[in-house]
Amino acid sequence: MTTWFITGASSGFGRELTERLLDRGDRVAATARRPERLADLATKYGDQLWTATLDVTDTPVLRGVVDRAFAELGRIDVIVSNAGYGTFGAAEEFTDEAIETQLATNLLAPIQLTRAVMPHLRAQGGGRIVQLSSAGGQAVFTGGNLYHATKWGVEGFFEALIDEVAPFGVEITLVEPGVARTEFGPSLVVAEALEAYADTPISQNRQYIEAPGGITANGPGDPGKIADAIIASVAVSPAPRRLTLGSDAYASVHAALTTRLAELEAAEQLAHSTDF
Template sequence: MTGTSEQKRATGRVWLITGANSGFGRAIAEAALAAGDTVVAAARRPETLDDLAAAHPDRVVPVRLDVTDQAGIAAVVADTLLWYGRIDVLVNNAGRGLIGAVEEYTDRELRDLMELHFFGPAALTRAVLPHMRAQGSGAVVQLSSMGGRFSFPGVGAYSATKFALEGLSEALALEVAQFGIKVLIVEPGAFRTSFAGAGALAQAAVIPAYDSVVGPVRTGLPESDGKQPGDPAKAAAAILAALDAERTPLRLALGNDAVDAILGNLDAAGRELREWEKVGRSTDLDAE
């Protein structure tokens, strides 16, 4: 935390962004600032945001937050409301990767990733909703992934957490629309963030039997670092445009790879459903 409880004057919208020191979090913070807004930038190491705060001393407040810390979440939300009186946009962005076959994951690895990608965002969302409901407006942005729509070998744990977040957010969107609150699920493909960088991807213990299907992911993801086609600045601009739209989409796929892969997955799911439709319809009590 910043160690101050003094009231501050907000310019534009007030954003609370987790993982704001790098990747999509940093890009979204910069886009919000460029739009004239105010950013409470949360990170486990807020000193990594000193340059952003120095460039925008009246509109950036770095705060220390580990999104798996429930008490920390309550404190950051309370301080933001004390400083500015409102939170207009919550961006749940903090996250990391984990590579491994399902048999390779430990319970601890699965639980830790779920704490980071699901329980943390859920707690932050619950913390801001009473205030957004009272003000009759607001937006919750959930950073998911194209891996939140479908999965593939080696990323089952990551996808499971994003599937959970998307399911929660889909229900949330229907529940809070009546209060003027928007929910936006962002599903990026491969972007030039720190996600695949050295030391950023955790690796489960290796069972050699899975090398043929998981091995290419273990080597391919780290090797893609710095070569990904997606531009985080363009992604941030797209997110702001979606929030400002009269009809904000529930899901926003970003990147040609994400759009192509999600369309392909939807087509395959539709074909499978139609192939087995007759069997599915035959299971009701009154079915012939």
């Protein structure tokens, strides 16, 4: 039986993972702002499910929940850093509070979660960290600047971390889903519009974002299949550095990387010309 620790377990990919893992007989430490939303699973699975209230932006509480989970459950094999949300708008439309909250939830919290679990993973001789990123960690969407800032930051932090923690038997995978039919779309926070952007791409994308059901209503990604792919990846060693999941994710990431590579190659002569 494998033991998992999951943040943001009450909805979206976190809920999908929790249900599937419990159903196959694994044990799950499920954390969420509203763990009461997991009551049906607690009734059905009993001691297989360990729950805790957790706002991942509260670092002292985060550390306490992690320490308690390891103390009460013993070995935890897989850490899934899933909690997060998205914001949309022009950079100058956001309030200071919106910026700080987005960064705290999507970037600082995964960093602090990693710092909290690493002493335990080292002590037990290894483990796996699965970090939910996004196709938006490689490609961009106009109006998603703040969300992309967090996901690109996550990508850099965890890619650098891979070699850092490998000597301790800890492996890491970044998961890059495209648009999937989860609660992400309706939960997207949209900044109050400024008139100056009325005739710009921001305004056009805002209409798409604010359509009934949001961007995820007709997304190509199947949350269940994505959860299954994440679970299957944990049995693979060496761990895949990235799981790009969804046809739209593949297309957007492929286009972004191809464009960046072409731009880099076009600048080769200039790059070399600045050497001594």
